[in-house]
Amino acid sequence: MTHYAILPAVSKRLPFIEQIREGWQAKRSLLCVGLDPDLNRLPPRYRDGANRIEDGMLDFCRDIVDATADLVCAFKPQIAYFAALGLEDELEALIGHIHRAHPGVPVILDAKRNDIGATAKLYAREAFERYDADAVTVNPYLGSESVAPFLEFEGRGVIVLCRTSNPDSAWLQSYPDDEAPLYLRVARQAADWNQSGNVMLVAGATYPEELGRIRSVVGDMPLLVPGVGAQGGDLAAVLREGMDARGEGLIINASRAVLYADAEDAAAGARAAAGAFRDEIVRLQTELRPDRAVI
Amino acid sequence: MTHYAILPAVSKRLPFIEQIREGWQAKRSLLCVGLDPDLNRLPPRYRDGANRIEDGMLDFCRDIVDATADLVCAFKPQIAYFAALGLEDELEALIGHIHRAHPGVPVILDAKRNDIGATAKLYAREAFERYDADAVTVNPYLGSESVAPFLEFEGRGVIVLCRTSNPDSAWLQSYPDDEAPLYLRVARQAADWNQSGNVMLVAGATYPEELGRIRSVVGDMPLLVPGVGAQGGDLAAVLREGMDARGEGLIINASRAVLYADAEDAAAGARAAAGAFRDEIVRLQTELRPDRAVI
Numbered sequence: 228m229t230h231y232a233i234l235p236a237v238s239k240r241l242p243f244i245e246q247i248r249e250g251w252q253a254k255r256s257l258l259c260v261g262l263d264p265d266l267n268r269l270p271p272r273y274r275d276g277a278n279r280i281e282d283g284m285l286d287f288c289r290d291i292v293d294a295t296a297d298l299v300c301a302f303k304p305q306i307a308y309f310a311a312l313g314l315e316d317e318l319e320a321l322i323g324h325i326h327r328a329h330p331g332v333p334v335i336l337d338a339k340r341n342d343i344g345a346t347a348k349l350y351a352r353e354a355f356e357r358y359d360a361d362a363v364t365v366n367p368y369l370g371s372e373s374v375a376p377f378l379e380f381e382g383r384g385v386i387v388l389c390r391t392s393n394p395d396s397a398w399l400q401s402y403p404d405d406e407a408p409l410y411l412r413v414a415r416q417a418a419d420w421n422q423s424g425n426v427m428l429v430a431g432a433t434y435p436e437e438l439g440r441i442r443s444v445v446g447d448m449p450l451l452v453p454g455v456g457a458q459g460g461d462l463a464a465v466l467r468e469g470m471d472a473r474g475e476g477l478i479i480n481a482s483r484a485v486l487y488a489d490a491e492d493a494a495a496g497a498r499a500a501a502g503a504f505r506d507e508i509v510r511l512q513t514e515l516r517p518d519r520a521v522i
Numbered sequence: 523m524t525h526y527a528i529l530p531a532v533s534k535r536l537p538f539i540e541q542i543r544e545g546w547q548a549k550r551s552l553l554c555v556g557l558d559p560d561l562n563r564l565p566p567r568y569r570d571g572a573n574r575i576e577d578g579m580l581d582f583c584r585d586i587v588d589a590t591a592d593l594v595c596a597f598k599p600q601i602a603y604f605a606a607l608g609l610e611d612e613l614e615a616l617i618g619h620i621h622r623a624h625p626g627v628p629v630i631l632d633a634k635r636n637d638i639g640a641t642a643k644l645y646a647r648e649a650f651e652r653y654d655a656d657a658v659t660v661n662p663y664l665g666s667e668s669v670a671p672f673l674e675f676e677g678r679g680v681i682v683l684c685r686t687s688n689p690d691s692a693w694l695q696s697y698p699d700d701e702a703p704l705y706l707r708v709a710r711q712a713a714d715w716n717q718s719g720n721v722m723l724v725a726g727a728t729y730p731e732e733l734g735r736i737r738s739v740v741g742d743m744p745l746l747v748p749g750v751g752a753q754g755g756d757l758a759a760v761l762r763e764g765m766d767a768r769g770e771g772l773i774i775n776a777s778r779a780v781l782y783a784d785a786e787d788a789a790a791g792a793r794a795a796a797g798a799f800r801d802e803i804v805r806l807q808t809e810l811r812p813d814r815a816v817i
Contacts, residue, residue, distance in 0.1 A: 346600060
């Protein structure tokens with residue numbers, strides 16, 4: 228494996244936000260494909276065809292990426308799926324493949340990292356130097372100090388958890404009441420952190436009303452929206468509540484519904500599912516904003 | 523590197539909480555040494571002596587462990603220091619060394635992981651299966667669902683962030699006011715999660731008053747207390763506010779003040795610093811609770 232005792236320089240690429248806008252406009256796609264390779268759901272040809280199961284996992288992810296890259300505004304590998312199995316090398320290889328084979332498609336490392344300042348800096352280096360991600364998800368529980376080290380990486384995106392898609396999230400994120408829920412405090416603070424236009428928020432598709440309240444607080448800040456597809460979020464409600472003034476502003480993530488659409492031919496199934504998602508989003512954008520300029 | 527596509531079974535050891543109590547009582551130590559090996563502060567002999575700097579980092583950590591194991595109730599490696607540099611192998615080797623050379627001294631993996639249920643389960647496997655930690659720190663921002671998968675590992679400890687030691691933490695953790703701050707909501711919830719006696723909380727030494735309020739809510743639940751030593755927390759105030767009914771109940775962490783006590787002879791410096799911490803804690807325990815039964 229590669230060791231980074233002497234760290235590589237951060238790669239020069241277009242800022243994350245510019246890559247995302249290019250995807251929204253030139254490719255007309257608000258779709259992000261989440262790369263959550265579950266060993267238990269790995270299609271048989273990747274499980275049986277590879278000498279090592281690790282290679283099968285990587286081949287599967289690469290095939291999904293190659294089959295959908297022209298349909299998405301970003302890819303989002305979830306680091307836990309790799310780390311639980313010791314697949315750091317494969318995660319590095321996958322992200323390197325995306326950068327080489329699909330330049331212009333940014334990588335969001337879904338890591339939800341957080342710690343006090345000195346340690347947060349190391350997590351930022353893990354995401355941006357070691358894995359060379361264009362953006363990373365972070366958790367705001369420790370406050371500004373824990374987010375600041377991520378903001379220092381010019382052009383890289385910092386996507387702060389705000390209102391997550393899971394049913395339990397209200398317990399803490401909507402505390403103390405509906406008037407002044409914590410998640411809106413986080414949203415306002417994120418707008419303040421956003422001095423360089425590189426801060427974004429996670430707002431789950433499963434709570435479209437909250438998504439709308441977040442949108443009203445953060446102006447045109449992009450929102451990463453998990454929870455459509457397998458988690459059941461309502462796409463029309465997400466777009467109605469979440470779009471920015473230009474009829475964009477959303478990075479809508481689907482993982483399982485794309486990755487496991489077809490166990491026989493995963494690549495073709497993923498392409499069909501991603502294409503259907505992308506097209507349905509475009510249809511809804513046009514329906515909800517008929518005046519929207521289409522490039 | 524080792525791959526875990528087929529995961530190892532979880533090792534059988536005494537439950538984390540029993541190992542901790544043994545440390546408190548038989549060794550009379552509430553001290554935890556944090557293993558945060560900063561490449562920039564690595565003593566010259568480890569930097570220059572090793573063929574590979576990675577080996578120097580591991581040797582340094584092992585020497586600290588061997589020099590202090592009889593003085594501590596736990597070790598706490600911070601995963602970011604390893605992950606930023608691609609040192610997963612070295613972290614595995616370090617934890618393996620602690621289990622082999624110092625059985626009965628539990629390992630707390632400081633990872634502050636968090637995600638929705640399915641992904642949190644993978645983080646739990648990362649901590650308890652891959653790294654074979656006895657306990658792990660987790661972030662409560664996503665709610666009960668994100669903590670539950672960690673609780674399923676029998677005997678392993680789950681240490682939930684409550685009130686962290688950094689100055690920015692009040693912004694979110696004390697929201698909305700001093701009457702009903704979020705961190706007390708987390709503390710009450712943790713008491714509810716604690717059906718198997720394996721839940722603990724992080725409460726920073728830098729906020730002893732809050733530590734006291736947490737103690738009043740959670741009964742004799744152990745608290746992991748960072749922030750003494752380099753961060754300047756007041757040890758006497760920590761013990762006064764934080765001890766449980768038996769005059770114990772605290773896992774008091776020191777990292778930098780122990781690791782970098784002596785650049786010439788790191789092991790001897792660490793032993794002297796850890797011994798001084800341990801003895802000062804015992805002195806304060808005795809002073810504050812003169813009636814305390816000493817075993």
